Amino acid sequence: MNLILFGPPAAGKGTQAKRLLESRRMVQLSTGDMLRAAIASGSELGQRVQGIMQRGELVSDEIVVALIEERLPEAEAAGGAIFDGFPRTIAQAQALDLMLKGRGKRINLVVRLRVDDPALVERVAGRFAESGRADDNPESFKVRLAAYNAQTAPLLPYYQAQGNLIEVDGMGSIDAVAQAIDKALDAAHG
């Protein structure tokens, strides 16, 4: 089972992915987490992406596709992946489809977490105060939201056309959203 958690920044994708890890045999593949780890390690990749991420812009497709490709065998061995924050562009989605196809797999379900913009701004302000994550500052967040609307939202019709997109109201409590995702996953399992 390969699942994409889809939605704007601060929609709750990471929170829900981590919760799913506890209840399902899947691996979380978060390109944001991988990039933050690269920055923390001081690697050449980390140095290359640090400024881009801090500004809230997207790093190149090439970089994130390579990060995902590296982790696919591990996800496959575990029984599937929860893609969190990837793909974010049509090119990434096409690359993912190809990589999975090459392994005889596919995306089984795309769960779109629907959260309205004012709620996102409020959530991210809270997260910034709590964690101090550099790109949660109001200026960068504006850029991230714009990147989502311009580059990532066009993936919705892409997955709709594949027939595996479902929408979940992401405005509810963490538990309520989790229940809705569980229901969708169980239905997808048939």
Ligand code: AMP
């Ligand atoms: P996230 O933790 O998913 O919100 O990602 C944080 C930041 O990492 C984003 O604002 C981008 O700068 C970068 N990033 C993460 N995933 C991707 C991706 N799939 N494509 C491009 N940039 C990404």
